[in-house]
Amino acid sequence: xxxxxxxxxxxxxxxxxxxxxxxxxxxxxxxxxxxxxxxxxxxxxxxxxxxxxxxxxxxxxxxxxxxxxxxxxxxxxxxxxxxxxxxxxxxxxxxxxxxxxxxxxxxxxxxxxxxxxxxxxxxxxxxxxxxxxxxxxxxxxxxxxxxxxxxxxxxxxxxxxxxxxxxxxxxxxxxxxxxxxxxxxxxxxxxxxxxxxxxxxxxxxxxxxxxxxxxxxxxxxxxxxxxxxxxxxxxxxxxxxxxxxxxxxxxxxxxxxxxxxxxxxxxxxxxxxxxxxxxxxxxxxxxxxxxxxxxxxxxxxxxxxxxxxxxxxxxx
Amino acid sequence: xxxxxxxxxxxxxxxxxxxxxxxxxxxxxxxxxxxxxxxxxxxxxxxxxxxxxxxxxxxxxxxxxxxxxxxxxxxxxxxxxxxxxxxxxxxxxxxxxxxxxxxxxxxxxxxxxxxxxxxxxxxxxxxxxxxxxxxxxxxxxxxxxxxxxxxxxxxxxxxxxxxxxxxxxxxxxxxxxxxxxxxxxxxxxxxxxxxxxxxxxxxxxxxxxxxxxxxxx
Numbered sequence: 001x002x003x004x005x006x007x008x009x010x011x012x013x014x015x016x017x018x019x020x021x022x023x024x025x026x027x028x029x030x031x032x033x034x035x036x037x038x039x040x041x042x043x044x045x046x047x048x049x050x051x052x053x054x055x056x057x058x059x060x061x062x063x064x065x066x067x068x069x070x071x072x073x074x075x076x077x078x079x080x081x082x083x084x085x086x087x088x089x090x091x092x093x094x095x096x097x098x099x100x101x102x103x104x105x106x107x108x109x110x111x112x113x114x115x116x117x118x119x120x121x122x123x124x125x126x127x128x129x130x131x132x133x134x135x136x137x138x139x140x141x142x143x144x145x146x147x148x149x150x151x152x153x154x155x156x157x158x159x160x161x162x163x164x165x166x167x168x169x170x171x172x173x174x175x176x177x178x179x180x181x182x183x184x185x186x187x188x189x190x191x192x193x194x195x196x197x198x199x200x201x202x203x204x205x206x207x208x209x210x211x212x213x214x215x216x217x218x219x220x221x222x223x224x225x226x227x228x229x230x231x232x233x234x235x236x237x238x239x240x241x242x243x244x245x246x247x248x249x250x251x252x253x254x255x256x257x258x259x260x261x262x263x264x265x266x267x268x269x270x271x272x273x274x275x276x277x278x279x280x281x282x283x284x285x286x287x288x289x290x291x292x293x294x295x296x297x298x299x300x301x302x303x304x305x306x307x308x309x310x311x312x313x314x315x316x
Numbered sequence: 317x318x319x320x321x322x323x324x325x326x327x328x329x330x331x332x333x334x335x336x337x338x339x340x341x342x343x344x345x346x347x348x349x350x351x352x353x354x355x356x357x358x359x360x361x362x363x364x365x366x367x368x369x370x371x372x373x374x375x376x377x378x379x380x381x382x383x384x385x386x387x388x389x390x391x392x393x394x395x396x397x398x399x400x401x402x403x404x405x406x407x408x409x410x411x412x413x414x415x416x417x418x419x420x421x422x423x424x425x426x427x428x429x430x431x432x433x434x435x436x437x438x439x440x441x442x443x444x445x446x447x448x449x450x451x452x453x454x455x456x457x458x459x460x461x462x463x464x465x466x467x468x469x470x471x472x473x474x475x476x477x478x479x480x481x482x483x484x485x486x487x488x489x490x491x492x493x494x495x496x497x498x499x500x501x502x503x504x505x506x507x508x509x510x511x512x513x514x515x516x517x518x519x520x521x522x523x524x525x526x527x528x529x530x531x532x533x
Contacts, residue, residue, distance in 0.1 A: 074354030082488035085353070135486070137355060182487055253487065272431055272484065274423065279357065286347055286356040289418035 052206035054144040057125025059200055059302070065128060066139035068208050070282040075215045076133065077234055078182050079168065079175040086177070087215035093174040094235070096219040105241035106161035109154070115219050119205060122150035126209070127202060132264045132297045134228035136290075138278045143223055144206030149197045157193070157241045165190035165246035166222055167238040183249045189233040190246040190260075191224065192306075200225055200302055226299040228262045259316040263307070264297035268316050317386045325392060332393055336400040339367045340407070357415045364408035369481060369495050371401035372474045376502040383509070395451050398470070402448040405441050433483035440476035443469050471506075474499055 077087035099115040113121075128142040152164065170186035172178045178185050195201065202223040205212060212218040217234025224231050230250050240246070250258035257271050266276045277290035284291065296303050307315075320328060343360055346352040352359040378394040381387065417424050427434045447467055450456070456463045478499055482492035 070354040078487070082486075082490075084355075137358075272433060274427070276423075279355065281354045286352075286360070286415060290416075 050210040052124065052144050052211045053209055054124035054126040054206070057127040059299075060126070060128040060142075061130055061140060061298075063128075063130065063140045064283060065142050065208075066280075066282045071139060071141055071207065072213050072215060074281060076135075076229065077177075077215055077217070079170075079177045079185075079187065079235075080215070081177045082182060088213075090176050091214035091218075093176075094169075094171070094214050094218075095174070096214065096235075099219050099237075101220070101236060102238045103155050103240075104238070105165075106158045106243060107241045108156040108158060111155075118151070118203075118220060121154065122146040124205065129200075129202070129223060129225040130297050130299075131223075131225065131229055131232075132278060132293065134230060134258070134262070134270065134275075136273060136275060136278050136293075137281055138293075138297075139281050142208055143202055143204045144209065145202040145204035145220075145223065147199050148201040148203045148222060149199060151203055151239075152196060160243045161241035162193055163190055163242045163245055164193060164196045165240045165242060165248070166233050166236045167240070168233050169235045169237045184247075184252050187233060187249045188246060189222070189231050189248050190242075191231070192245075193241075194306055195224070195303075198303060198306065200299060226263060226296040226303045228258075228264060230258070231262050261307075261312075261315050263303075263312065263316075264293060265295060265312055265316065266293040267295075268313055319387075319389055325389065329393065329396065332396060336371070336396065339363060339404070357411065361408065361411050361416065364404045364411060365481065366491075368401050368404040368408055369474075369477050371397055371404060372470070372477055373495065373498050373502065375401060375470065376474060376499070380502060380505045399448060399451060402444055405444055409441055433480050436476045436483070437480035440473045440480065443473050443476070447473075471503055474503075 073088045074084050075087040076084060077091060080087040080090040097115065100112045101115070101118060102112050104110050123146060124144050125146055126142060126144055128140060130138060131141050132138045157164075165188050168187035169175070170178055191201065202225075204217070204221050204223045205219065207213075207216060212221065214235075217232075217236075220236055221234040222232050222236065245260060248260060250262075251260050264275075269275050275293055278293045279290045294300070343352070343363055346359070347356065350356070375394055375397040378390050378397070382390045413419060413424065417427075428438050429435070447470060450459060450463060450466060459466065478492060478495045481495060482489060485492060
């Protein structure tokens with residue numbers, strides 16, 4: 001038997017006719033609000049869109065972070081020119097959406113990963129790392145990302161995968177620097193599998209709690225804090241798992257100056273300059289001496305084990 | 317050919333002096349107002365080095381320009397250009413010793429011995445010192461012919477300067493290559509003139525059976 005239940009919506013909850021009639025006003029206001037949002041200064045508008053919060057992650061240093069302005073205007077990104085002020089000028093030309101990363105080589109789950117999916121692959125963490133350039137300057141940068149290992153585990157490398165190579169985008173249209181043969185484009189860097197799986201190696205999407213500016217490697221890059229900066233390739237479009245050690249950009253350009261490993265090592269000089277000391281950008285003023293460079297950039301406790309028994313002068 | 321009078325020459329010299337000092341003024345201002353970018357020591361090092369090379373090339377441009385245009389009064393500007401080249405190389409050297417190496421004598425000694433770009437740069441700097449010291453008119457008179465022989469070292473110094481620049485850049489040699497081309501032109505012109513002069517002299521010499529020692533400054 002069907003007994004008609006009283007409606008559980010109280011009459012008072014039903015939209016009153018007067019409110020119903022105001023719907024047009026509401027719509028008009030919404031449109032006006034949307035227009036206002038468009039007319040707001042781009043910076044104020046995008047500030048919210050640029051936010052990329054992470055939860056506190058491990059391995060962070062408590063050293064003073066390098067000012068945002070220095071981190072984003074003093075860059076080596078040869079795809080946009082060889083001067084350190086070039087990337088901040090030319091990199092905004094590059095479109096970072098849509099963006100896909102191809103995973104191939106010795107891996108079970110080959111395929112293309114969209115940037116939006118990659119962002120959600122694992123929880124984002126705030127990690128403040130030291131960054132040491134091969135040119136003997138350094139910074140402290142609050143990155144946002146998750147371990148590279150998270151991605152590697154999900155794509156299931158085969159038993160043959162001994163190395164992982166990652167490739168930077170090559171687009172001569174927007175990357176003015178690639179029109180000259182400064183390096184063997186596209187830019188490829190790589191790690192040994194155990195290095196890539198190390199929890200310090202970070203797949204990075206942001207800095208200072210915001211999405212990466214293009215000159216810092218948007219929309220995603222690798223950060224390997226115990227190696228010289230050029231190993232931390234930017235604007236990645238491909239990740240390849242290989243059995244043989246991959247050909248890498250700087251090693252190909254000058255094999256006697258830039259090794260495949262390129263671990264930060266104050267005891268092994270660059271053939272043309274000393275690596276014993278470094279200048280901390282934004283902190284060591286013009287009249288301050290340089291500071292001592294630390295073995296593995298201060299991450300020896302974490303990573304020295306990866307290289308036990310290896311002659312670090314030979315495998316520089 | 318136009319020749320500046322005494323007051324005009326004074327004005328030209330004053331303007332040139334101010335122009336040569338401008339890069340230094342910019343650096344002082346930049347240090348005072350922290351306007352030299354993220355790495356001010358690098359900025360000062362590069363700027364002082366660049367202006368040294370520029371002024372060395374400017375010094376070496378005087379003779380070819382004078383020969384091509386007949387504007388002999390240009391010679392009166394050459395010493396100032398040379399002394400400013402020395403001024404900037406001293407700043408460059410002090411930047412290295414003080415701001416970069418922080419008076420670490422051992423580290424610097426190692427640099428000079430081990431790193432070819434520093435070896436040639438340092439040698440060039442040392443060679444420029446006697447030239448600066450002997451730039452006064454009284455010294456020029458006192459040294460006579462050997463003054464000119466001594467000051468021809470500027471060719472070698474400029475070559476060392478360009479080598480220093482070429483060997484230190486990481487990958488992009490565009491700027492040192494431009495300096496090398498300019499310098500090759502300036503020294504090449506002298507070589508061509510010297511060879512031609514020798515040819516003329518030999519023809520003249522075979523007639524008079526006298527060969528004079530060459531001049532090519």
